[in-house]
Amino acid sequence: MPSSVLVYCPLCKSSHSEVVLRKIAAIVPKQSIALRCCLECGAIFLEDWDEKFLPELYDYYAERVGLEKDRLYHPLNDARYAELVDEIERLVLGRRILDVGCGQGQFVDFMVRRGWETLGVELSESAMTVCKQFALPVKKIDVFDSTLIKESFDLITLFEVIEHVPTPKQMVEQIEQLLKPGGVLYLTTPNFNSIDRRVLGASWHVVHREHIMYFTPNTLKNMLRRYTHFEVLRLHTQNLSIAAIREKIKGRLLNPSGVREGDQMLRQTIESSPAMRLLKLGTNSMLNILGWGSTITLLCRKPMQR
Ligand SMILES: [Zn+2]
Secondary structure, X not given: OOOOOEOOOOOOOOXXXXXXXXXXXXXXXXXXXXXXXEOOOOOEEEOOEOOOOOHHHHHHHHHHOOOOHHHHOOHHXXXXXXXXXXXXXXXXXXXXXXXXXXXXXXXXXXXXHHOOEEEEEOOOHHHHHHHHHOOOOEEOOOOOOOOOOOOOEEEEEEEOOHHHOOOHHHHHHHHHHHEEEEEEEEEEEEEOOXXXXXXXXXXXXOOOOOOOEEEOHHHHHHHHHHHOOOEEEEEEEEOOOHHHHHHHHOOOXXXXXXXXXXXXXXXXXXXXXXXXXXXXXXXXXXXXHHOOOOEEEEEEEOOOOO
């Protein structure tokens, strides 16, 4: 059990909430996970979240130490990153980036090759070891570390990170401080309003102990509006976890790595066929209109002057 059991909302600290999802974790020891919805601010959070970083939840990186880049870094991600950075380079003049929660460092690696002055920060020791074997510019610090200089970054990125953080309010406030005026924040996070979550319910592969906060496009936008001055440039939802939904319909369950592998294979099939790419584009437009895609992507900008 975590050292301190907390049932108040990590975002607004209200103690008024109700359980919206309960599941038995598939890993040993079996442990019930309950998600609650805050009745004050609408945030969805893990019932017994912990204030501290729990390194044992990130042990899976240890299995990746010693693997070559081509085993760890998927080439399709590079194409996705290039499209994103093309857009960002039209928005900012400087080329200094902080990638928060950089994990095994694929985006850090990409940005170094792109010619940006790059820093990745990460708390998992084993993820750090993976990054260091590729000599990537990374530090084992959090975003609140005093060595990070205010108003010094043109871009801050958080790929699937904000859901792991017990202090999301303080984190977005700090990111605003670290960005230069006019600098941009790009983040992605699983969508609690997604079709995946609606169909899969308690077997939604995203629900596990690492994740403290679950956002919808609205709760994410409200958090920024309430605690920061960011101007939202785009807030989209995209993709469906076809592999997990297909197995659920067949009455089987996939573990998270099975879901990732299944979806990765599907992505490859889609990318190799123009007709499938067109179908994907149409599906994503529809998911975006409805706000039901698996992943929320957010691009927002710190105002030039306040
Ligand atoms: Zn709340």
